[in-house]
Amino acid sequence: MVSEQEVYRGILDLDWRRRPKDSYRILFIYLIMIVSAVVFLLPLFWMVTTSLKTQAEVYVFPPTFFPETFRWQNFPEGWTYESMQWTRWLVNTLTITTAVMVGTLISATLCGYGFARISFPGRDVWFIMVLASIMLPSTVTLIPLFVGFHRVGWLDTFLPLTVPAFFGGGAFNIFLMRQFFKGIPIELEEAALIDGAGRLRILWQIFVPLSGPVIATTSVFTFQAVWNDYFGPLIFLTSQENYTLALGITFFKGLYNTQIPYMMAMSFLMVIPMIIVFFFAQKLMIRGVILSGIKA
Amino acid sequence: MNSRMRNTVQGYLFISPVVLGLLIFTIGPMLTSFYMSFTKFPLLRAPEWIGLRNYIVMFTSDKNFWQACKVTLIYAGTSVPLGLVGAFVLALLLNQRVKGIAFFRTSFYMPAIVPAIASLILWGWLMNRDYGLINAILVRLGFSKFSFFAEPETALASMVMMSLWGVGAGMIIYLAGLQGIPESLYEAGKLDGANELQLFRNITIPMMTPTIFFNLVMGMIAASQTFMNAFVLTSGGPLKSTYFYNLMLYERAFNWTQMGMASAMAWFLLFVVLVLTLLVFRSSALWVFYEAEVK
Numbered sequence: 001m002v003s004e005q006e007v008y009r010g011i012l013d014l015d016w017r018r019r020p021k022d023s024y025r026i027l028f029i030y031l032i033m034i035v036s037a038v039v040f041l042l043p044l045f046w047m048v049t050t051s052l053k054t055q056a057e058v059y060v061f062p063p064t065f066f067p068e069t070f071r072w073q074n075f076p077e078g079w080t081y082e083s084m085q086w087t088r089w090l091v092n093t094l095t096i097t098t099a100v101m102v103g104t105l106i107s108a109t110l111c112g113y114g115f116a117r118i119s120f121p122g123r124d125v126w127f128i129m130v131l132a133s134i135m136l137p138s139t140v141t142l143i144p145l146f147v148g149f150h151r152v153g154w155l156d157t158f159l160p161l162t163v164p165a166f167f168g169g170g171a172f173n174i175f176l177m178r179q180f181f182k183g184i185p186i187e188l189e190e191a192a193l194i195d196g197a198g199r200l201r202i203l204w205q206i207f208v209p210l211s212g213p214v215i216a217t218t219s220v221f222t223f224q225a226v227w228n229d230y231f232g233p234l235i236f237l238t239s240q241e242n243y244t245l246a247l248g249i250t251f252f253k254g255l256y257n258t259q260i261p262y263m264m265a266m267s268f269l270m271v272i273p274m275i276i277v278f279f280f281a282q283k284l285m286i287r288g289v290i291l292s293g294i295k296a
Numbered sequence: 297m298n299s300r301m302r303n304t305v306q307g308y309l310f311i312s313p314v315v316l317g318l319l320i321f322t323i324g325p326m327l328t329s330f331y332m333s334f335t336k337f338p339l340l341r342a343p344e345w346i347g348l349r350n351y352i353v354m355f356t357s358d359k360n361f362w363q364a365c366k367v368t369l370i371y372a373g374t375s376v377p378l379g380l381v382g383a384f385v386l387a388l389l390l391n392q393r394v395k396g397i398a399f400f401r402t403s404f405y406m407p408a409i410v411p412a413i414a415s416l417i418l419w420g421w422l423m424n425r426d427y428g429l430i431n432a433i434l435v436r437l438g439f440s441k442f443s444f445f446a447e448p449e450t451a452l453a454s455m456v457m458m459s460l461w462g463v464g465a466g467m468i469i470y471l472a473g474l475q476g477i478p479e480s481l482y483e484a485g486k487l488d489g490a491n492e493l494q495l496f497r498n499i500t501i502p503m504m505t506p507t508i509f510f511n512l513v514m515g516m517i518a519a520s521q522t523f524m525n526a527f528v529l530t531s532g533g534p535l536k537s538t539y540f541y542n543l544m545l546y547e548r549a550f551n552w553t554q555m556g557m558a559s560a561m562a563w564f565l566l567f568v569v570l571v572l573t574l575l576v577f578r579s580s581a582l583w584v585f586y587e588a589e590v591k
Contacts, residue, residue, distance in 0.1 A: 033400045040403050110313060119303060120304040120307035140562045150339070270414045278406075
């Protein structure tokens with residue numbers, strides 16, 4: 001089998017071991033790839049170009065490719081448009097994201113270590129249950145959770161969105177941590193155990209410092225997931241001042257469906273952090289995607 | 297305390313967050329939801345046991361239910377295979393290693409990082425019948441304008457088309473799979489005089505079946521829960537042509553506060569997903585190739 005390292009190198013650093021020599025074929029490949037690249041990138045370009053047009057220019061057919069004048073004011077104007085509370089929604093989204101990331105990292109590290117490094121009866125059964133929960137349609141638990149959160153008075157607070165992260169931090173993250181911890185040489189741990197170090201100290205002083213990559217992958221994935229989450233906030237948050245960005249955009253659409261440039265501007269603002277994360281953590285993101293797809 | 301006991305205690309302490317989490321946020325609610333599915337439960341009053349009535353109403357007298365099943369099934373049955381083929385073809389292209397691959401890889405993957413809500417807003421506009429970019433291109437090429445989300449005949453198909461924009465994540469997974477095929481297999485094949493098509497059919501495809509299989513299962517499960525598309529873009533219309541199962545469930549639960557009925561729908565979905573997954577797993581013996589079997 002090809003090692004994991006080689007797979008990454010193949011994807012990211014591109015060795016040329018099987019570079020085609022036939023020039024017609026290369027031409028053909030380029031042709032298809034250029035057309036596909038246009039198809040994939042044009043919508044994003046359209047989001048940006050629309051966000052810079054005037055309201056009038058948007059309703060022209062056939063549409064102009066570039067804005068007649070670049071209307072940068074759309075961004076600040078959309079941000080403070082009428083009853084919109086974008087600053088508030090951004091703060092809410094960041095608050096939830098931070099809480100979920102903290103909870104996920106703490107609890108997924110603990111659980112991942114338990115599953116990877118301690119052998120005890122019932123461990124595998126629980127691990128299989130963790131994995132199986134990935135496949136469970138979320139609606140099966142939705143209604144009792146809603147009723148439960150309603151009973152304890154948590155509806156319209158951030159608690160339903162953040163507290164569960166402290167209880168495991170998501171099956172996929174536990175899985176990632178476990179896989180990573182399994183790869184750490186046992187000698188390191190045994191020496192520490194013989195010296196009388198407790199498990200928590202071993203985890204904190206030996207495992208965590210070695211786990212930079214997996215912690216980063218988990219963080220990036222969690223950030224992405226919370227930033228994009230729509231269903232959770234939709235169900236559990238009701239008052240406008242508690243909205244997240246994702247809810248804010250739909251709210252905007254519901255009220256001002258025709259304010260296309262503002263809507264595109266706000267949507268684009270929501271994309272920007274993802275683009276930044278992508279360019280800084282491309283390898284981590286891709287690594288996570290790969291692990292989600294082939295290792296299970 | 298002997299070391300076995302100590303390990304057990306410590307082990308459970310370490311995994312206690314997820315054990316509690318599963319009990320409180322998954323298993324408990326699942327069982328409660330199963331109970332609720334046999335009740336009439338308008339949220340503000342206590343659940344009232346009505347036996348199988350929710351299920352009977354769902355299967356026999358609610359026309360929307362079968363429409364929702366049909367819409368979801370068509371969507372899953374088209375968007376998942378198309379997305380799979382699209383992602384696979386792109387991965388094959390990227391695997392050719394011509395110069396500039398990094399640019400193409402980034403371009404194909406880019407849409408996958410766009411938050412779903414932003415991408416829906418964008419596609420709603422791109423597919424706008426009167427002012428959308430896609431119709432501008434169609435008109436320019438000499439076709440007539442397409443209705444997209446505005447007509448019952450085309451709304452669901454438009455959603456399938458839209459879903460293909462996000463195949464980037466799948467593509468990366470397949471690319472990783474392709475990179476994982478040992479070069480020696482191809483070399484051995486070439487020595488035996490196999491042409492490229494034969495290499496593809498007899499090495500690439502079999503070696504990729506586990507990846508394809510996994511993505512097929514996960515893709516079907518995800519597609520069966522499609523919600524946002526319809527909720528944000530069409531509200532299930534026109535004429536219920538995009539009335540997805542989870543949209544109906546959402547309406548039952550949160551617009552009509554029929555918590556019992558919504559729970560019954562959730563359990564039926566779980567049942568269908570389980571059956572389909574089992575079928576795919578069963579069939580996998582026929583077409584999925586695992587290396588270990590040969591050794």
